[in-house]
Amino acid sequence: MPEAALRRSVAINVAHGNAAAHCADCEARHIGMCDALTDDEISFLARTAQRTTVAAGKVFIEEQEPAAYFYNISAGNVRVFKSLPDGRRHITGFMGVGQFLGLDVAGSYAFSAEAMGEVQLCRFHRKALHEVFGEFPALERRLLNIATHELTVAHDQMLLLGRKTAQERVASFLMTWAERNEHCPAGGVPKPGQKLPLPMTRIDLADYLGLTIETVSRSLSAMKRDGLIALDHAHEVLLLKPQRLADIAAGEA
Amino acid sequence: MPEAALRRSVAINVAHGNAAAHCADCEARHIGMCDALTDDEISFLARTAQRTTVAAGKVFIEEQEPAAYFYNISAGNVRVFKSLPDGRRHITGFMGVGQFLGLDVAGSYAFSAEAMGEVQLCRFHRKALHEVFGEFPALERRLLNIATHELTVAHDQMLLLGRKTAQERVASFLMTWAERNEHCPAGGVPKPGQKLPLPMTRIDLADYLGLTIETVSRSLSAMKRDGLIALDHAHEVLLLKPQRLADIAAGEA
DNA sequence: CGTGACATTGACTAGTATCAACCAAAGTGG
DNA sequence: CCACTTTGGTTGATACTAGTCAATGTCACG
Numbered sequence: 001m002p003e004a005a006l007r008r009s010v011a012i013n014v015a016h017g018n019a020a021a022h023c024a025d026c027e028a029r030h031i032g033m034c035d036a037l038t039d040d041e042i043s044f045l046a047r048t049a050q051r052t053t054v055a056a057g058k059v060f061i062e063e064q065e066p067a068a069y070f071y072n073i074s075a076g077n078v079r080v081f082k083s084l085p086d087g088r089r090h091i092t093g094f095m096g097v098g099q100f101l102g103l104d105v106a107g108s109y110a111f112s113a114e115a116m117g118e119v120q121l122c123r124f125h126r127k128a129l130h131e132v133f134g135e136f137p138a139l140e141r142r143l144l145n146i147a148t149h150e151l152t153v154a155h156d157q158m159l160l161l162g163r164k165t166a167q168e169r170v171a172s173f174l175m176t177w178a179e180r181n182e183h184c185p186a187g188g189v190p191k192p193g194q195k196l197p198l199p200m201t202r203i204d205l206a207d208y209l210g211l212t213i214e215t216v217s218r219s220l221s222a223m224k225r226d227g228l229i230a231l232d233h234a235h236e237v238l239l240l241k242p243q244r245l246a247d248i249a250a251g252e253a
Numbered sequence: 254m255p256e257a258a259l260r261r262s263v264a265i266n267v268a269h270g271n272a273a274a275h276c277a278d279c280e281a282r283h284i285g286m287c288d289a290l291t292d293d294e295i296s297f298l299a300r301t302a303q304r305t306t307v308a309a310g311k312v313f314i315e316e317q318e319p320a321a322y323f324y325n326i327s328a329g330n331v332r333v334f335k336s337l338p339d340g341r342r343h344i345t346g347f348m349g350v351g352q353f354l355g356l357d358v359a360g361s362y363a364f365s366a367e368a369m370g371e372v373q374l375c376r377f378h379r380k381a382l383h384e385v386f387g388e389f390p391a392l393e394r395r396l397l398n399i400a401t402h403e404l405t406v407a408h409d410q411m412l413l414l415g416r417k418t419a420q421e422r423v424a425s426f427l428m429t430w431a432e433r434n435e436h437c438p439a440g441g442v443p444k445p446g447q448k449l450p451l452p453m454t455r456i457d458l459a460d461y462l463g464l465t466i467e468t469v470s471r472s473l474s475a476m477k478r479d480g481l482i483a484l485d486h487a488h489e490v491l492l493l494k495p496q497r498l499a500d501i502a503a504g505e506a
Numbered sequence: 507c508g509t510g511a512c513a514t515t516g517a518c519t520a521g522t523a524t525c526a527a528c529c530a531a532a533g534t535g536g
Numbered sequence: 537c538c539a540c541t542t543t544g545g546t547t548g549a550t551a552c553t554a555g556t557c558a559a560t561g562t563c564a565c566g
Contacts, residue, residue, distance in 0.1 A: 165521080166521080211522075211523090212522075214522085214523075214524080215522060218522095234531095
């Protein structure tokens with residue numbers, strides 16, 4: 001959605017006034033869950049919203065904690081993850097501006113969330129949100145759409161984790177990440193030479209793809225050796241043969 | 254939910270009259286998406302519903318096909334899966350009575366569905382369903398709850414696929430399957446000696462857990478050897494040490 | 507009783523994890 | 537301003553879990 005990107009770059013400066021002004025001028029205004037609402041509805045919603053800033057590296061949602069709040073990300077990126085008692089971790093997703101946190105909840109949070117850099121959040125009391133539903137069914141409709149979309153993404157990821165090889169996983173990630181960063185012309189493949197930033201660490205990638213950092217590194221090196229990508233800095237790839245990458249990602253022989 | 258099980262066993266005989274009668278007497282009436290509706294609402298909804306029977310082994314939803322219908326299962330079990338071009342398959346879930354199909358959809362189905370035995374379905378035109386939403390917001394609310402619950406389950410499964418060992422995966426499956434079959438006292442662990450039917454084949458289990466049939470078989474054999482389960486018939490286990498199984502499933506050292 | 511599908515078990519292999527060394531970039535402090 | 541440390545990334549050697557290939561066993565069904 002290049003349109004959304006445009007809008008984002010326009011609405012850079014976040015307001016400093018009351019909450020209503022915050023919501024109306026929010027840089028996530030046209031991307032996330034507020035997209036479905038009119039300005040009147042926004043200002044109503046704003047009464048229950050609070051802006052918070054979270055420092056880099058801070059885990060601001062802990063799995064098992066009572067799920068009091070619903071969050072919408074207004075700036076920065078967030079890792080969403082689950083852990084096993086011995087420390088094994090799995091990242092279920094990287095969430096960015098306009099996306100929100102707190103859907104998969106049943107009383108307690110079913111996941112933890114950590115700020116990847118400094119993050120700005122818009123926070124709603126879940127109880128208040130339910131009251132808002134009564135007034136603005138459009139919001140509920142919107143959340144259902146988002147939830148079903150996330151379900152689709154989750155099922156794709158299960159196929160990846162259950163049945164794809166290391167190379168296929170990394171290729172799949174590069175393709176979906178390119179799409180997410182709006183480098184793909186309408187559902188297609190990025191153009192050859194497309195530059196793609198990778199803000200996350202190799203540990204993040206490994207925990208997201210069900211691999212180790214070494215295997216992620218080796219897979220990327222193999223792609224580089226095969227001329228599929230260029231990799232000068234660890235946090236930026238050039239997609240030299242995106243079509244080939246897409247084929248690998250899809251599991252083509 | 255033992256209450257639901259009770260109701261199910263009472264409402265055994267499915268009506269043969271008009272659609273409204275079908276819905277009112279449906280054995281899934283109190284379990285699935287219709288649970289949120291009054292009898293009046295049900296009869297309204299029924300106008301758009303069709304009953305269909307699907308033969309064992311039939312793939313009645315194909316990934317990529319236009320998603321015209323929304324389904325609710327009134328009898329039998331369904332495998333939901335995704336495939337890669339070379340035949341690799343991943344089962345995202347086993348769906349039973351009262352559950353429904355067609356949530357993770359964006360124009361086209363994002364999954365395929367196959368009848369495990371003979372299956373009875375209640376089918377709704379998606380378009381009609383959206384109209385019903387306008388009349389009965391309760392239905393939409395209900396679907397949002399179901400979608401978020403499925404999201405939680407999907408995220409648990411991602412942790413399993415990405416980070417758990419073969420033994421842990423099989424133990425996890427046994428525990429969630431026991432819970433699903435209402436063999437667990439309110440969120441706890443099944444009682445020792447609990448009998449658990451496994452209607453699916455080893456191939457299904459392997460494709461669900463991201464393993465091969467041999468590894469599933471070996472994991473079960475190892476559990477049997479260790480006295481955790483008894484396994485006289487391939488499609489029935491006795492949970493001898495459910496607490497130990499639960500610990501393994503949770504990834505305890 | 508024979509057939510075929512499914513399951514188990516064993517021997518061997520392969521892909522990924524583990525362990526370890528090395529490297530590069532970014533701080534940090536004298 | 538430059539050694540020193542820290543953090544993150546790459547690469548190599550080796551180990552191990554789970555996959556592959558193959559033989560055998562079991563059960564349902566005609």
